[in-house]
Amino acid sequence: MKLITFDEGRVARLELEEGVVIELDVPSTREYFERGGDVRETGERLAYADVTLRAPIRPKKFFHTAGNFADHHNELTAVDWSHPVHKGIVFFQNLDAIIGPDEDIVYPEGLTKELDYELELAIVIGKSGKFFSPEEAEDYIAGFTVFNDITARDIQRKEMESGVFSFSKGIDTFCPIGPWIVTKDEVPDMHNLAMQLRVNGEVRQQGNTNQTRIRWPHLVAYHSPQVFSAGDLITTGTISGVAAVQKNPFDFYLQPGDVVEAEIEGIGTLRNKVISWEERYGQPAPQRVDW
Numbered sequence: 001m002k003l004i005t006f007d008e009g010r011v012a013r014l015e016l017e018e019g020v021v022i023e024l025d026v027p028s029t030r031e032y033f034e035r036g037g038d039v040r041e042t043g044e045r046l047a048y049a050d051v052t053l054r055a056p057i058r059p060k061k062f063f064h065t066a067g068n069f070a071d072h073h074n075e076l077t078a079v080d081w082s083h084p085v086h087k088g089i090v091f092f093q094n095l096d097a098i099i100g101p102d103e104d105i106v107y108p109e110g111l112t113k114e115l116d117y118e119l120e121l122a123i124v125i126g127k128s129g130k131f132f133s134p135e136e137a138e139d140y141i142a143g144f145t146v147f148n149d150i151t152a153r154d155i156q157r158k159e160m161e162s163g164v165f166s167f168s169k170g171i172d173t174f175c176p177i178g179p180w181i182v183t184k185d186e187v188p189d190m191h192n193l194a195m196q197l198r199v200n201g202e203v204r205q206q207g208n209t210n211q212t213r214i215r216w217p218h219l220v221a222y223h224s225p226q227v228f229s230a231g232d233l234i235t236t237g238t239i240s241g242v243a244a245v246q247k248n249p250f251d252f253y254l255q256p257g258d259v260v261e262a263e264i265e266g267i268g269t270l271r272n273k274v275i276s277w278e279e280r281y282g283q284p285a286p287q288r289v290d291w
Helices: 029-034 070-078 134-140 153-162 216-226 277-281
Strands: 002-006 010-015 020-024 041-047 062-065 090-092 105-107 119-125 141-148 175-183 194-199 202-208 233-238 259-264 268-276
Touching (some): 002 029, 062 216, 119 194, 119 216, 119 259, 134 141, 141 216, 141 233, 141 268, 175 268, 216 233, 268 277
Parallel strands (some): 062 233
Antiparallel strands (some): 002 175, 062 090, 119 233, 194 202, 194 259
């Protein structure tokens, strides 16, 4: 099943091949999972072409994972971080930074000159729980969506002097997710999904979920002491090819006008355009307030 949030917060099941949206009688996809999927249809049918997709879910908690894909972990050694990025690093996303498909990423030129992309698979947690094993974790995985972890590398580099990062990834509009949630039953092998990120049609990242250092049930179990709620999201780490690791990264960093397409096989394609601060707000970007 493909679950969407559309227009002003309505929830539906999407029959993509038929181009039909079947509205569900539930106020949010998060509540859909809280109810264990026991949700009726409203009887409303709409044409997919007539609806506007929004971010598919607003989780209670959004967990980040770093350094899980082997190739990306290896290429990070080329970046001049003050601390290594270990696979066990966990941090939370700013939920107010979430945007949906075809919504704009606003470039805050007063804050950063090194805007990067990171394609990731996001796991949707289907029920509440805590302190469980990898063997039990399969029952907590309800579905998946696409996540593009937009990152201000110059800010991250400064944060890494203390070995942690958060601000660089939590700026307004830096958290695109979507275009929908695909439930686990529609994904034959979650550990073998092709992944590709394109900027203006040019392939920048390419990989597969079979390249991870730990598998998804283990990852979900690892996070479980932090307490899951139904509808929470866990990102799984990015694949190789981010701009920061290139020989000339400034040839690859995102700029206003760029269109980013983040695609995962069987899950979908998340498309967002980068726009300038002035295009969004009609005035020059504010300068960063330093500590």
